[in-house]
Amino acid sequence: MMPGSQGAMPVDQNALATSLENLSAAGLSHDRRGLEERLDQVLTAARDMIEVDGVGLMLLDDAGALRVAGASVPAGMALEQAQLRLDCGPGIDCVRGNETVTVTDLAASEDYAPVWEELKGGEAPVRAVVSVPVLVTGSVAGTLNALRSRPQRWDDDSVRAVEAYAEVISVLLRLGATAQR
Amino acid sequence: MPNIDPEVLAGSLRRLEKLGTGDVPGAVADVVHAAVDLFQVTGSGLMIADEENSLHYVAASNGPSKVMEQVQSHVGEGPCVSAFVHNRVVHTDDLKADPRWPRIRETFLEHGVVSVLGAPVRLGGVPVGTLDVFLDRPHDWDDTEAAALERYTGLIEATLSTALAAQRAGELAGQLQYALDYRIVIERAVGYLMARRETGAEQAFDLLRSTARSQRRRIAEVAQHLLDTGDLPG
Numbered sequence: 001m002m003p004g005s006q007g008a009m010p011v012d013q014n015a016l017a018t019s020l021e022n023l024s025a026a027g028l029s030h031d032r033r034g035l036e037e038r039l040d041q042v043l044t045a046a047r048d049m050i051e052v053d054g055v056g057l058m059l060l061d062d063a064g065a066l067r068v069a070g071a072s073v074p075a076g077m078a079l080e081q082a083q084l085r086l087d088c089g090p091g092i093d094c095v096r097g098n099e100t101v102t103v104t105d106l107a108a109s110e111d112y113a114p115v116w117e118e119l120k121g122g123e124a125p126v127r128a129v130v131s132v133p134v135l136v137t138g139s140v141a142g143t144l145n146a147l148r149s150r151p152q153r154w155d156d157d158s159v160r161a162v163e164a165y166a167e168v169i170s171v172l173l174r175l176g177a178t179a180q181r
Numbered sequence: 182m183p184n185i186d187p188e189v190l191a192g193s194l195r196r197l198e199k200l201g202t203g204d205v206p207g208a209v210a211d212v213v214h215a216a217v218d219l220f221q222v223t224g225s226g227l228m229i230a231d232e233e234n235s236l237h238y239v240a241a242s243n244g245p246s247k248v249m250e251q252v253q254s255h256v257g258e259g260p261c262v263s264a265f266v267h268n269r270v271v272h273t274d275d276l277k278a279d280p281r282w283p284r285i286r287e288t289f290l291e292h293g294v295v296s297v298l299g300a301p302v303r304l305g306g307v308p309v310g311t312l313d314v315f316l317d318r319p320h321d322w323d324d325t326e327a328a329a330l331e332r333y334t335g336l337i338e339a340t341l342s343t344a345l346a347a348q349r350a351g352e353l354a355g356q357l358q359y360a361l362d363y364r365i366v367i368e369r370a371v372g373y374l375m376a377r378r379e380t381g382a383e384q385a386f387d388l389l390r391s392t393a394r395s396q397r398r399r400i401a402e403v404a405q406h407l408l409d410t411g412d413l414p415g
Contacts, residue, residue: 036185043185057185061192062199069189136197137207160218167215168336174208175340176190177197 035176039169040070046165047072050158052146054126056080057169058091059134059142066095069142075119076147079126082118089115091143094131098140100159103129105151128152130159132166136174144169212340213240213312216333220326222314223293226250227302227337229310230265232363232400234386236310245292249285249315256284261311264299266382268308270327272298275319296320300330302337304357307364312337363401370404388413 039057047055054073058066058080066084071077083089089112090101103109105127106116119125128148134141144166146158209227216225226246228236235257238250253259259282264271273279274296276289289297299313312334341357367389374385392413393400406414 036187036190039185039190059189059193060196061189062195063192064196067189067192068186069193070185137200139200141193141197160221164215164218167211167218171208171211171215171336171340173193173197174211177194178208 038172042168043072050146050161053149054147056145075124075126078122082115086114090129090131091145094133094143095140098133101131102154104153124149130154130162132163134166134170136170141173209340210240212337214242216314217242220314223317225314227312245294248292249289249294252285252288258282259285260297261299261313264301264311265308268301270300270331272322274321293317298322298330300334302334307368309364366401366404370407
């Protein structure tokens, strides 16, 4: 349901129903493997429902270093690794500034020119990116990135949908950390 | 792909552990709040039932959510009460034109609650409460939205299970432990009465409750007696 536009949804509710089906209680509380699988399902659901070419998740480790937790396509993994290597990119800025960062076209971005230099020779390199912070009890725990292989202006609906999935990831991480204590 | 790197996840959890992830009821509130963004609704709320089948507010995303839960708890009717009692998704597309719950309608509308979708929340397969989402305007909830909300309750159930396992949830843990200990017995007794007396779930529960009151016993005790002996006590 979009505010102000009857019944027009930013996410496909059929796909949402299917993807949430397995986010059930079994195994989550006590089993790290269960948590991995559920994070995996959320990433897959986010990719399918926001209709992007890929998603990637980066998380801060216990030393405060950002690391790649998972990516749905090789081009996404290439983007995440390039960002970490260069210490530059929308995901890095998102975590540092605790804010959503959108890039319409990496190839035309002055800020992220070094990242594009690394990516441009690869297969179907990422062009458009939105990076949203994953917040756990108010602190940045990482960033969820949604990617497209063509230049794309990100509308508010798409950004809100990525943020909603980041919230679900946040809840799962919080549960995982709580269960571990 | 995607495959979550177990080492990276472990590092993240260690970090979050050190930071402290707050209290367990806070995690429950997070799941309820996340529903607002995911479903793009005006508000959401979670209620857990007590022995009297009265639903009590546990978490709500905003003021109107709290009010709608309080008024339903108070008068004992409303879309969430129906979702809980009948153990299925219940919706109202436009409360102004819906005659089913006259005692809550005015308060809901005054607070801008116009269309509501409520789904039962279960523990161990037994309904223990409801999750609801609402909009401040009429909306035709369709089957896919109902299915999506029902699936989302899976995440609520995971959170509640964790709350119980962690045993750090204070009052919430008490409510949930009660639900786990007694709801199954009450549910089975209601089902037994429904089959034997060919009556509805609400009437069957009312019979259990009135018997408990007249005998000054707990509803769960009356239910257990019924299941043990095949008859209501007294």
